[in-house]
Amino acid sequence: MSMTSPLKGGLEINFQEAERGLSPREALEESNRCLYCYDAPCIQACPTGIDIPGFIKKIASGNFKGSAKTIMTANPVGASCARVCPTEELCEGACVLNHSTKPIMIGNLQRYSTDWAIQNKQALFKAGKKNGKKVAIVGSGPAGLSAARELALLGYSVTIFEAEKNPGGLNTYGIVSFRLPQSISYWEVEQVKSLDVDIKTNTRVGVDISANQLTADHDAVILAIGMSDVPKLGIEGENLAEVYDAIDFVKATKTGTITDKFIGKKMAVIGAGNTAIDAATCSIRLGAEQVSIIYRRTQKEMTAYDFEYEFAKQEGVGFHWLTAPSRILSDESGQVTGIECVKMVLSEAGEDGRRRPVQISGSEFVIPVDGVIRAIGQSRYVGLIEQFGIQHDDGVVTLEGDSYRTSNEKIFACGDVIFGKGQGEAMVVSAAQQGKKTAYEIDSILMGGAVDIA
Amino acid sequence: MADLSIDLAGIKSPNPFWLASAPPTNSGYQVQRAFEAGWGGAVWKTLGDPILNVSSRFAAVSFNGQRVAGFNNIELITDRPLEVNLKEIYETKKRFPDHAIIASVMVEPQQEKWHEIIKRIEDVGVDGYELNFGCPHGMAERGMGAASGQVPELVEKQTYWAKEAASKPVIVKLTPNITDITVTAEAAVRGGADAISMINTINSLAGVDIHSWNTIPHVGGKGAHGGYCGPAVKPIALNMVAECARNKMINVPISGIGGISNWQDTVEFLLMGSTGVQICTAAMHHGFRIVEDLIDGLSNYLDEKGISSVMDIVGKSVPRYSDWGNLDLNYKVVARINNDVCINCNKCHIACEDTSHQCIDMLKDTSGSSFLRVREEDCVGCNLCSIVCPADGAIDMIELTNELPPMTWNERQSFLGGISSESVDFVK
Numbered sequence: 001m002s003m004t005s006p007l008k009g010g011l012e013i014n015f016q017e018a019e020r021g022l023s024p025r026e027a028l029e030e031s032n033r034c035l036y037c038y039d040a041p042c043i044q045a046c047p048t049g050i051d052i053p054g055f056i057k058k059i060a061s062g063n064f065k066g067s068a069k070t071i072m073t074a075n076p077v078g079a080s081c082a083r084v085c086p087t088e089e090l091c092e093g094a095c096v097l098n099h100s101t102k103p104i105m106i107g108n109l110q111r112y113s114t115d116w117a118i119q120n121k122q123a124l125f126k127a128g129k130k131n132g133k134k135v136a137i138v139g140s141g142p143a144g145l146s147a148a149r150e151l152a153l154l155g156y157s158v159t160i161f162e163a164e165k166n167p168g169g170l171n172t173y174g175i176v177s178f179r180l181p182q183s184i185s186y187w188e189v190e191q192v193k194s195l196d197v198d199i200k201t202n203t204r205v206g207v208d209i210s211a212n213q214l215t216a217d218h219d220a221v222i223l224a225i226g227m228s229d230v231p232k233l234g235i236e237g238e239n240l241a242e243v244y245d246a247i248d249f250v251k252a253t254k255t256g257t258i259t260d261k262f263i264g265k266k267m268a269v270i271g272a273g274n275t276a277i278d279a280a281t282c283s284i285r286l287g288a289e290q291v292s293i294i295y296r297r298t299q300k301e302m303t304a305y306d307f308e309y310e311f312a313k314q315e316g317v318g319f320h321w322l323t324a325p326s327r328i329l330s331d332e333s334g335q336v337t338g339i340e341c342v343k344m345v346l347s348e349a350g351e352d353g354r355r356r357p358v359q360i361s362g363s364e365f366v367i368p369v370d371g372v373i374r375a376i377g378q379s380r381y382v383g384l385i386e387q388f389g390i391q392h393d394d395g396v397v398t399l400e401g402d403s404y405r406t407s408n409e410k411i412f413a414c415g416d417v418i419f420g421k422g423q424g425e426a427m428v429v430s431a432a433q434q435g436k437k438t439a440y441e442i443d444s445i446l447m448g449g450a451v452d453i454a
Numbered sequence: 455m456a457d458l459s460i461d462l463a464g465i466k467s468p469n470p471f472w473l474a475s476a477p478p479t480n481s482g483y484q485v486q487r488a489f490e491a492g493w494g495g496a497v498w499k500t501l502g503d504p505i506l507n508v509s510s511r512f513a514a515v516s517f518n519g520q521r522v523a524g525f526n527n528i529e530l531i532t533d534r535p536l537e538v539n540l541k542e543i544y545e546t547k548k549r550f551p552d553h554a555i556i557a558s559v560m561v562e563p564q565q566e567k568w569h570e571i572i573k574r575i576e577d578v579g580v581d582g583y584e585l586n587f588g589c590p591h592g593m594a595e596r597g598m599g600a601a602s603g604q605v606p607e608l609v610e611k612q613t614y615w616a617k618e619a620a621s622k623p624v625i626v627k628l629t630p631n632i633t634d635i636t637v638t639a640e641a642a643v644r645g646g647a648d649a650i651s652m653i654n655t656i657n658s659l660a661g662v663d664i665h666s667w668n669t670i671p672h673v674g675g676k677g678a679h680g681g682y683c684g685p686a687v688k689p690i691a692l693n694m695v696a697e698c699a700r701n702k703m704i705n706v707p708i709s710g711i712g713g714i715s716n717w718q719d720t721v722e723f724l725l726m727g728s729t730g731v732q733i734c735t736a737a738m739h740h741g742f743r744i745v746e747d748l749i750d751g752l753s754n755y756l757d758e759k760g761i762s763s764v765m766d767i768v769g770k771s772v773p774r775y776s777d778w779g780n781l782d783l784n785y786k787v788v789a790r791i792n793n794d795v796c797i798n799c800n801k802c803h804i805a806c807e808d809t810s811h812q813c814i815d816m817l818k819d820t821s822g823s824s825f826l827r828v829r830e831e832d833c834v835g836c837n838l839c840s841i842v843c844p845a846d847g848a849i850d851m852i853e854l855t856n857e858l859p860p861m862t863w864n865e866r867q868s869f870l871g872g873i874s875s876e877s878v879d880f881v882k
Contacts, residue, residue, distance in 0.1 A: 032518040035844050038804035039816070060518065096797040100845050 011258045014285035018178040019083075022105070027112040031059040034104045037096055042106060045094035047425070047433045048075040052091055056109055068117035069124045071110055076149040076436075077142045077188050079114035080171045081429045082107050083180050086305045090429070118187045127195040128155035133446050136161065136218040138205050138384075141169020142428045143415025144224035145192050146435025152195035154443050160197060161214070163204040165255075169226055170416075171428065173251045176278045178285065182254055211387040215410055220442045223388065223397060223406070223413040224435065227378035233270060237328030238374070242336040246271070246279040246375035253282050263287030265370040268339045269317075270294050270325055272302035276375035277309065280317040283373070291317050292367060296324040296344045296357040322346070324357065326364060328372055338368045381417070396420040404438040414438040456756035457763040458749065460494070462707045462729040463623045463648040465582045467554040469494035470720065470764055471748050474711055474732035475558035475584060475627075477529060478742070482542030486549060491742040492749055495554030497732060498543060500531035500586045501575065502560040502598075507533050513660035513671040515686065524686035525735045526660035528671070528678060530592045531560055536574065544578040555579075556625065560586040560593060563602045565615045572619035582622045584709075585613060585647075587638070588629035588654020590681045600629040600654065606641035613645025623648035625709060628694075630687075631657050635694045639704045650698065651709035651732065653691045655681025684735040688713030692726055699727025699772045716744075717751030724764065725771035779864040786854040787835035789814070789828045795848040798824055802839035802849060810838045 022030065034056040042052040051070050058067035071078040087093070087107040095103035117124065133156050137144045140162040148158045166172055168185035193199060205214060215221050230245045232238055246269070252259070267283045269276050272295035283291045293312070295302060298321045302309070313319075320341065327340040343363035346355040380395020391398040391407040397418050399405065404412045414434035419426045424434065458469040472495035473479050473488050480499045488496055507530055515524035532539060547555050557580045561567040572583065586593075587603025594601040602608040609626065616624050626642035628635055630653035639650050657679050661670035669677025691712020698704045710728030714720055715736040723731050736744055752764065761767060791802070791814075803826055806814040813832035817825055828839075840849040861869075 028519045032520075035799045035801060037798075038800035040800075041798070096799045099797040 011260065011263075011285070011287060015177040015253055015258060017083075017181050021115050022108050022112045027059055027109060030105050031056045031109060033097075034060070035096065041094040041096060042091040042104075045090045046074075047090070047427065047429045048078075048081075048436070049433075050074040050078065050091075050110075052106055055113060056104065056106070059109060059113060064113055064116040064120075065122055065124075067113040068122060071113055072117070072124050072191065075429065075432050076146040076192065077171060077185075077428060077432050078110060079118065079184050079188055080142070080175075080180055081432065082111035082114055083184065084171075084175055085429050086307065086427070088307065089305070114184075118184070123194055124191065125149070125153060125195060128153050130157060131155035131447060133157065133219045134159070134217070135220045135222065135442060136214050137222040137224055138214070139169060139224040139226055139415070139417075140164075140167035140189065140199055140201075141224060141226050141415060141431065142171060143226075143417075143431035143435040143438075144169065144222065145188060146432040147222050147224060147414060147439045148197045148435075149192045149195065150436050150439035151442065152192065152197050154439065154447075156443075158197045159218075160199040161203045161205050161209065162199055162201045165202055167199045167201055169224075173254055174247060174275075176250055176282055177254055178281075206384045206387045211384070211389075215388070215408070219410070219446055221388075221411045222435075222438055222442075223385070223390075223411060223417055224415045224431075225381050225384060226416040227419075228381050229379055230275075230374045230376060231379045233325060233374055233376065235325055235327055237330060237336070238372070240328060240330050240334055240336050242371040243328060244279075244371065244373045246275045246373050247378065249279050249373050250275070250282055253286070259286065262371070264289050266290040266292075266368060267371050267373060268292050268294055268325070268367060268369045269373045269375055271375035271377070272297075272299075272304055272319075273375060273377065274304050274308050275378075276373075277304045277312045277317075279373045279375050280312055281315045284315045284317060292320055292369070293317055294320045294323050294325055294339070294341060294367075296322065297346065297355070298322060301346075301354055320367070322357065324359065325372075329366065336369060336371055338366045339372055340364055340366050378416075385417075393421050396423060399423065404434065404441055412438045412442060455753055456761060457765075458494075458753060458756075459763075460730045460765060462709060463582070463625070465495075465554050465556065465623050465625075465649075466552075467494035467730060468552055469749055470724065470730035470752075471495075471745055472497060472554065472556070472709070472730060472732045473737060473742075474734040475500050475556075475586065476734040476738075477527075478734060478737050480532065481534075482546045485542075485546050485555070488737075488742045488745075489546070489550045489553045492745040493553070493742065495556065495581075495730075497556040497558050497584050498539065498580075500558040500560045500589070501536055501539055501571065502531050502593075504533055504535055505530045505592070508673045510671045510673050513680070514684070515660055517686075522684055522735065522739045524658075524660070524682055525684035525738070526658050526671075526680040526682050527655070528591050528673075528680040531558075531586070531589065536571075540575065540578045543575075543580060547579040554581045556582045556584050558584045558586050558627070559616070560589065560598050562596075562598060563608050563612055565618075568612060568615035569619045572616055576619075576621060580622060582625060582648075583616060583620055584625040584627050584651060585616055586627055586654070587612070587642075588627045588652075590629060590631050590655055590657050591679055600631055603627075603629040603638060603654075604632050606638050609638050609641040610645035613642050613647050617646040625649040625651050627654055627711075628652040629654045630690060630694055630712075634697075636697050636701050636704060639698045639701070643704055643706055647706055649707040649709060649729075650704070651711055652694050652698070653687070653712045655683045656687055656690065658682030683713065685713045685715050688715075688719060692722060695723060695728055696726040696772065696775045699769060700775055717748050717755065720748065720752055721755060721767065724767050725769070726775070727769045727772045729765070729768050777864075779867075780862050782860040782862060783866065784856050784858040784861050786856055787837075787851045788830045788833040788854060789835070789837075789839045790830070790850050790852045791826050791828055791839075792848055792850065793825050795845055796826060797845045797848065798826070799844060800826065801842045801844065802826065805838050805842045810834075810836050814839060 036053045055067045055070040091106045092103040137160045167189045171185035269280045322344040329338040344357040350356040382395040397413040415431040475497040485496045511529040513526045514522045517523035589599030593599035626647040707729040710723035711732040803814045813829045843849045
């Protein structure tokens with residue numbers, strides 16, 4: 001990972017995609033290394049069930065359009081997933097070559113094909129013949145886009161309502177640019193828009209249009225609103241100006257100009273999930289001199305993927321395990337000067353099966369910092385969910401049995417809004433698959449279409 | 455260290471590795487570089503009346519990203535004056551007296567032409583001649599090379615004419631562009647050939663550019679067939695060598711040529727009856743330096759086998775090559791999958807299921823893990839599964855003991871009714 005010196009004007013370069021794509025020769029050699037397994041375990045390990053040996057064989061044969069279409073058919077956000085999927089836990093982890101040589105670089109090959117489609121301005125799909133039914137989708141993130149794409153192919157008139165200025169949700173605003181450039185997310189959005197899907201941006205449901213109106217105007221509504229801001233820490237000093245929400249912090253690096261105000265600063269990030277890693281690596285790339293991740297459990301319990309952890313270490317992020325923040329300190333002008341922490345010890349497992357951290361009294365110490373970033377998970381859009389009048393459990397929408405239908409039979413939900421409480425998974429690729437399945441479920445209800453198409 | 459020197463019909467060489475008559479042996483500069491690198495001999499690029507060449511001469515076939523699986527050329531014989539070549543042969547031989555230099559020769563099928571060129575070459579000290587009856591392109595259109603090499607009478611006659619003038623051994627290089635190479639090999643022997651070499655290149659068109667629709671290669675938008683060589687032709691060449699080696703009428707040494715890329719290929723050709731080998735494409739792909747491993751690998755192989763001279767392995771597999779009618783119908787092998795080595799790619803299953811004999815089952819054990827198993831009673835021992843298997847050692851072909859005595863088709867037919875006329879010989 002090479003970075004330029006953190007000087008003004010050089011920072012933008014730090015936010016360009018860090019990993020280069022495969023060269024044509026690399027892609028050819030790697031694709032030919034694929035065994036083209038029959039009933040391949042990589043397909044089974046992909047939540048969207050991409051025909052991986054199929055798309056790789058098409059790279060080897062030079063049929064790049066066919067390869068990109070194979071990927072995007074199964075996964076409407078397949079270009080993003082090529083970059084952000086935890087492949088070693090999914091397809092690449094299942095590759096049979098793990099047992100003999102080394103697994104195929106499936107993610108990089110997927111990126112190669114989708115990059116080809118992007119660079120060659122390929123339109124891969126055509127909208128289905130209109131069936132007269134209307135579906136509203138709230139949120140244009142991976143789940144919403146995926147549902148919209150499948151419904152459009154099936155002939156539905158689809159309108160997506162997006163509160164943000166631009167569509168794409170998490171892929172547009174929530175994943176650091178050096179892993180997922182916005183242009184990739186926008187290409188996926190364009191693929192969906194080209195199917196006559198209307199995306200109304202800057203339109204906040206519940207404010208600009210009521211939930212009831214939306215439900216009344218459409219044959220079905222899909223709630224794909226994801227999650228909200230990072231909750232407060234509940235400690236003294238967290239309302240200071242230099243205490244940030246990690247989601248907002250990352251978002252700021254993807255909108256407008258890159259700020260130079262973190263050059264030479266010391267930052268603390270609270271939490272050790274993937275968002276915490278993103279906030280920490282963003283800080284480094286914004287020129288911060290020292291970045292510390294503070295986590296009350298140990299490396300073993302952290303929820304960040306291993307490759308994210310490795311990446312953060314390579315970027316120079318420091319880790320304080322078994323450490324909890326107790327107070328954010330500031331000087332008389334309100335400028336953050338440090339974070340007071342307390343050492344923890346793990347006791348017996350709590351309700352969620354994870355060992356509970358307990359404070360060691362008298363172990364307080366101060367880490368001098370100029371800013372603090374909160375990354376302890378995300379809160380829920382409880383208000384909006386309640387406006388739709390559907391059942392939920394602490395903001396996690398409750399589903400009916402083995403379906404994506406909510407307590408209101410016209411309203412469906414998928415993506416992060418159903419994640420938690422034993423439901424779903426918080427991966428982009430899982431959201432994409434849920435979006436597809438939600439579309440098929442709606443089709444089976446409204447048109448008697450076959451469920452489980454993919 | 456084993457003795458690698460060979461004696462092919464009286465031509466002595468410090469090792470069995472010769473450069474074949476081709477672009478690598480076009481000049482004294484090149485051949486001397488080759489000898490410095492360690493090559494035992496070189497067959498000088500074919501001498502004859504100087505010709506004109508075209509530009510854009512070579513093409514290669516890639517397979518699954520692997521370059522030069524096969525190689526195609528439309529270059530003709532030497533384009534340099536005979537006296538220049540002779541001078542360089544003389545100088546090279548003087549510098550490397552212990553290395554073999556063989557002059558490849560091609561002229562029109564007339565007695566005086568053969569006498570004339572052989573006499574001119576005699577004086578410069580070559581160790582032997584190789585009559586080029588194989589070049590399939592260009593020269594063949596003028597009645598030389600493969601055109602005369604496809605007519606047994608012309609092979610016999612021209613060999614005879616060359617032998618009339620030559621004091622050194624004459625090798626006849628045969629074309630594979632013929633139904634049965636033993637027919638022309640026998641003709642060469644009747645003409646007095648001291649040895650035969652094979653194969654020359656196979657008629658080929660390397661490819662068509664699917665975007666421009668031009669041939670590959672093309673000369674200003676037009677193409678013509680070339681000669682194919684390289685790794686892709688090795689099995690064809692090996693069979694032709696073996697067919698000649700086991701033919702009682704062809705009782706002269708063989709110089710093996712065709713897709714030999716490494717010492718293992720060399721050992722195969724030697725076992726099948728070649729006294730030495732000629733190599734071109736591998737050198738064109740990687741340079742003369744490949745000879746280092748050719749020599750080293752062969753030497754280590756012989757040492758490991760406890761064989762003191764490379765000449766001791768020549769022809770050792772020939773008695774094991776026969777006609778289909780002499781194969782034992784009661785011999786039986788079946789596939790057995792070693793599940794501890796198997797990586798579960800299921801390629802054997804789908805190959806067997808779709809294209810062979812439907813006897814590999816995809817099963818699940820009590821813990822739900824997938825495994826593959828061969829129904830041995832239905833396995834015909836075709837080898838396909840072990841061929842497609844990418845995990846070394848995952849599939850063994852196991853010899854089954856059979857209570858029945860060996861029985862060939864020919865034996866069976868003569869046993870049934872005792873009709874001697876039913877004896878089958880599939881090759882002739």
